[in-house]
Amino acid sequence: MLRRRRSAARGAAALLVSLLTGTLATGAMGAVDVAAAAASESRAENAADAVAHAVAGLLAADADREHLSIAVQAGAFCEDQPVDVLPAEPACRRALGTASATALANRAVLVHLTVGPDPRDLHPQRGPGRLSTMVLVAVPRGLPILPARCPPAPGSGPDLCWAEAWSAAVEAG
Amino acid sequence: MTRRRSGAGQAGAETLELVAALPLLGLALLVAWQAVLLVRGQVQAQSDARELARRAVVCGASGPPPRLADVDPRSDGSVAVGPDRSGQQMVRVEVRLVPPAVLPGLRIDAGSALAPRAVVVMRHEPC
Numbered sequence: 001m002l003r004r005r006r007s008a009a010r011g012a013a014a015l016l017v018s019l020l021t022g023t024l025a026t027g028a029m030g031a032v033d034v035a036a037a038a039a040s041e042s043r044a045e046n047a048a049d050a051v052a053h054a055v056a057g058l059l060a061a062d063a064d065r066e067h068l069s070i071a072v073q074a075g076a077f078c079e080d081q082p083v084d085v086l087p088a089e090p091a092c093r094r095a096l097g098t099a100s101a102t103a104l105a106n107r108a109v110l111v112h113l114t115v116g117p118d119p120r121d122l123h124p125q126r127g128p129g130r131l132s133t134m135v136l137v138a139v140p141r142g143l144p145i146l147p148a149r150c151p152p153a154p155g156s157g158p159d160l161c162w163a164e165a166w167s168a169a170v171e172a173g
Numbered sequence: 174m175t176r177r178r179s180g181a182g183q184a185g186a187e188t189l190e191l192v193a194a195l196p197l198l199g200l201a202l203l204v205a206w207q208a209v210l211l212v213r214g215q216v217q218a219q220s221d222a223r224e225l226a227r228r229a230v231v232c233g234a235s236g237p238p239p240r241l242a243d244v245d246p247r248s249d250g251s252v253a254v255g256p257d258r259s260g261q262q263m264v265r266v267e268v269r270l271v272p273p274a275v276l277p278g279l280r281i282d283a284g285s286a287l288a289p290r291a292v293v294v295m296r297h298e299p300c
Contacts, residue, residue, distance in 0.1 A: 012187070016194060024201050031208040038212050042219035046293050049223065053230075054296035061299030098296070105259040105294035 036143050040163040044139040047108035048167035052135045054102040055095045055115065056169035059131050064091040066128035068115070073122065073129060078115035095133075103137050111154055111164065112136040118170055130171040138162040207276050214272040214289035221245045221252075222291040226266040229254050232300040241268065251283045262297045 059065050068091040072078060078092035080099070095115055103110040114134045121129025138154035141163050150161035221244050228239040238254040250270035257263035268291050269283040281287050 012190075016190060020194060020197055020201070024204075027201065027205060028208075031205065031212075035208065035212045035215065039215045039219070042216050043291070046219055046223045046291075050226070050293060050295045053227075053298075057296055057298050101259050102263070102294065102296060105257055105263060105265075106292075 033143050037141055037163070040139050040141040041165070043106070044108065044137060044163040044165035045167070047103060047106035047139060048135050048137045048165040050106050051099050051102045051108075051110065051113075051137055052133050052167040052169040055099050055113065055133045055135070056131070056171060058098045059091060059095055059115065059133070060171060062091045062094060064089065065131065068092055069117065069128040069131055072115065072131065073117045073126070078113075080110065080113045099135065106137075108137040108139045109154055109162075110135070111138050132168065132170045134166065134168045136164060136166045138164045203276050207274070207279070210272050210275065211287065211289065214270050215291070217245065217248060218250075218268045218270045218289040218291035219293075221248065221270070222266050222268040222293040225252060225254070225268065226264060226293040226295040229264045229266055230295045230297050232298040249283075250288075257294045259294065260296075263294050264297060265292065265294050267292045 059068070062068075068078060068089050071089055078089060078095060080096055092115065096113060099113045100110050112135070116132055116134075118130035118132050139162065140150065141161055143160070154162040154164065221241060224244040225239045225241070228243070239252070241248060241250055241252045248270050250268060252269075253265075253267040255265055257265035270289045271283050272281055272287075272289055274281055
């Protein structure tokens, strides 16, 4: 009887230590994942802002911006997707290049870029008007615990692996 | 007599186990709180870096580079502003913060791997 009680006491102590260790390990893993997720969200927002700002700044001083403005007012958007692309427009090419370079410098991936007309300037006889830029970027979350495998590019799998953020910039005036 | 002694001994052992586990529990809480402070510091570093980068790329920005105290007077840390490798028109701002340490004996300076760190690269605004 005495032996049984002693072994039960030892069992309770072992259970308590196991529970505490398990709680600590789970909490630590969760904290690391939450930290990585929060940091990647913030990084994605910064990268989206930087890309939108860079493209808007480039186009504001670009020598061909008036051609691009008239083209987008006519209905063709300057995008990185193969729909209504304006690759012949030098300003559009430069905008795409600047967007990709800025995203890369901020350790992000450019998912989508659209340069279009400012709706306030969409009326007849307006001529070249203001341009609006919309950007979607993705940043790898870099979660150290889960998920174990991530797709190499955003949009090709569960988005737990990538944090996305968008930003827009409209010319003043 | 033997049974009473063994019963009291068992209760004493359980109390001892509880007392021994309490510091461990306290340490776990401190570690969790330290993790929360580090996450908060990371988000703060990203916010500071964004604001400092915006100030650094404004057209006509002159004088000394922006300081951390200009945007986040409560935080302690370091700021590095300079051109980025990706282009001469790109400005790279790196912020490292010194997070408060709640774990006894733990000191985290701005150069530590645990210190919150953020980098933002922005393009100079045209004049």
